[in-house]
Amino acid sequence: MKDVEVKIGQKFPLTIKRLGINGEGIGYFKRKITFVPDALPGEVVLVRVTKVSNRFLEGKMMKVRESVPERVNPPCPVFFLCGGCQLQHMSYDAQLKFKQQIIIDSMEKYAGHVKADKVKPTIGMDKPFRYRSKNQFPVEKSGRKIRAGLYKEQSNTLIDLDECIVQDKRTMETTQSIKAIMSELNIDVAKNVNKEEGVRYIMTRVAEDSGEIQVILVSTTPDLKKADLLSERIMRLPHVTSFGLNINDDRDLLVGEETIILSGDETIHEKIGMTEYDVTAVSAFPINIKQTNVLYEAVVEAAELTGKENVADLFCGAGGSALKLAAHARALKGVDLNEQEIINATYSASANAIDNVTFEHGEPADKLEEWIQDRFYPDVITINPNRSGLTADEIDAINEIKPHRFIYISRNPSTLAKDLAHLTKAFTVDYIQPIDMFPQTTQVEAVVRLSRKRRL
Template identity: 80%
Template sequence: MKDIEVKVGQKFPLTIKRLGINGEGIGYFKRKITFVPDALPGEVVLTQVTKVNQRYLEGKVLKVRERAPERTNPPCPVFFLCGGCQLQHMTYDAQLNFKQQIIIDSLEKYAGHVKPGAVKPTIGMQKPFRYRSKNQFPVEKSGRKIRAGLYKEQSNTLIDLDECIVQDKRTMETTQAVKVIMSELNIDVAKNVNKDEGVRSIMTRVAKHSDDIQVILVSTTRDLKKLDLLTERIMRIPNVVSFGLNINDDRDLLLGEETVILDGQQTIHETLGDTEHEVTADSAFPINIEQAEVLYTTIFEAADLSGSENVADLFCGAGGSSLKLAQKACQVRGADFNDQEIINATYSAAENNIDNVLFETGEPVDKLEQWIEDGFFPDVILINPNRSGLTSDEIDAIIEIKPAVFIYISRNPSTLAKDLAHLTRAFTVEYIQPVDMFPQTTQVEAVVKLTRKKRL
């Protein structure tokens, strides 16, 4: 079939058939797949082409001619500019259905033998706004005024945010105060890391239950001008108990390896379910505390412990799931690459008087094999990899060990489905439970319970 002639700027009506994994509407213009952000299934939209590729088209909505019942007016005034959220134009029930469906679609594509019925409805929030306890906004200068916010989608244009309705209000109020102080002191900003020295971003984290607030400025240098005065004024912001610098001159990293606390506490105190935690500036501690409690409870239920089991928690982070499982396990061991996270986890175990856990730094699967050699054989293995999923070595190790229960925490439906295609040689998928950790976005986490197949 001869390829169709389409030009950038061309307009045409398009019927949207489904949503893509990034929340974009998908339709077909003369049989060529067309991706249109902010369009919903069942809608007919007047589309203008923004990109032409040999295999697909990209477009934008000029007008919604036929509106889907799931469409709602996004409450954020910059939703159609900002790239932070993707789904505010959908009702929340529709968002939850979408997150369940993208897992089903991924299974159909990569692991068709796993039945769609294994995917449970997504667990959502009663109030799906104001849930983020941490922000990190890049900064730039306009004269002396400091601007901070998020970049317009697929651009270098910074949207100066005074408000963000998915952020805890306290983080936004604190960030606004920091912007004013930096403006008044004319603090240097490094918009171009290769040329400038100064602050790159403002990071603010609030503890949901203690109200402790920590402010970290990500800077190319620790020698900021007027740093003493800056420190003094930031520490006077209500509830700020910790202020420091993260030194980072690598343009590809959000945070550098070195964080220096200049005044106040080294950590902020947070409560997550039944456990107390001291959270450091560079910790990957959950930023949706309410849903983290739901996630850990879901993991606990999947483990179905009787009290006699050994549990291995791989990529354990700050140890939240390990400490939850320790409530009913015989012994729990956790491993992670990040030495600071292991220190945090160990400290939290001691603070909560939990003595049946051991945390160690190292490559998690290597640690697992070492534990087995030492006589610690896990009945339950929990693994929580990053969005790239499991490596082939990790999959092979899990299949060889064959624990009675294997719990996989996924952050990416596509890599989850690809991994399950291999893991199901040794395990049966009991169920997949999606949990909405980041409402208004396309991100979804899932707790997958797998059980060992009968040995031949």
């Protein structure tokens, strides 16, 4: 069939069939797949074409001609401008079903032998707003005024946020005060790190349990002008117990390796369930504390420990789920690539008087082999990789060791499905439990329980 010519700016009605992985509506115009942000499945929308390629079209929704019950009015006034959330225009029940479907679709695409009935309904939140305990907002300067917020979707235009309804109110109030202080002191800002020196981001984190707040300014230089006066003013803010600079002049990174605490404590004190944690400035510690407790409980349930098992926790981070699992295990060893996280995990184990755990810094696949050579044979392996999933070496090591149970904590449905296509040579997928760690966004995490096949 001859390709139908479509021009940028052309308008046409479109029926939306489904949502894409980024939350965009998907329809077909003259059999060509068309992506339309903010459109929902079942709707008929008027679309104006914004991009044309040989394989697909992109369009902007001009009008909803036929709506669906799942559409709601987004409570955030800048939702249609800001790229931080993607699903506020969808009812929360519909969001949870969508996230379950994302995983089902990924399995169908990359691991078709993992059937849809293995994917459980998504566990959501009773109150799916105000859940983020940490923010990191880019800054820019207009005259002396400091602006901070999020970028308009697919642009370099900064939206100066006074409020964000997925952030904890305390972090937003603190950020507003910091913007005012930096404006009064005329603090240097480096929007272009190749030409300027100064602050790049304002980062605030609040501990849900203690209420302590840590403030970190990400700066291109440790020699920030008026740093002493800035530190004094910020430490006067309510509940701020820690202030420092993270040094980062790499435009491709959000944070650098070096953090200098200028005033107060190095950590803030958090608690998940009955376990206490000390959280450092750039720790990859969870930012949705309520759902993290749900996640950890799901991991413990999947592991089915009796107190007799050895557990290996790969990519253990600051020891979050490891310390929960240790209470039900004979012994646990954890490993992570980030040395500071291992220090944090070791400290938290000591603070909670958990003595059957050992945390080590290194490459997970190498450490796993080393532990086995030292006669530590894991009955259960848990792994929590980044969004890129597992390496071939990690998959080979786990398939070769074949623990009784293997728990995979996933942050990316696509890489999860690709990894399961290889892991199921040695394991059977018992179930996949999606958990909504980031309501109003398209992100979804999952706890996957795999059992060793009886015949290999």
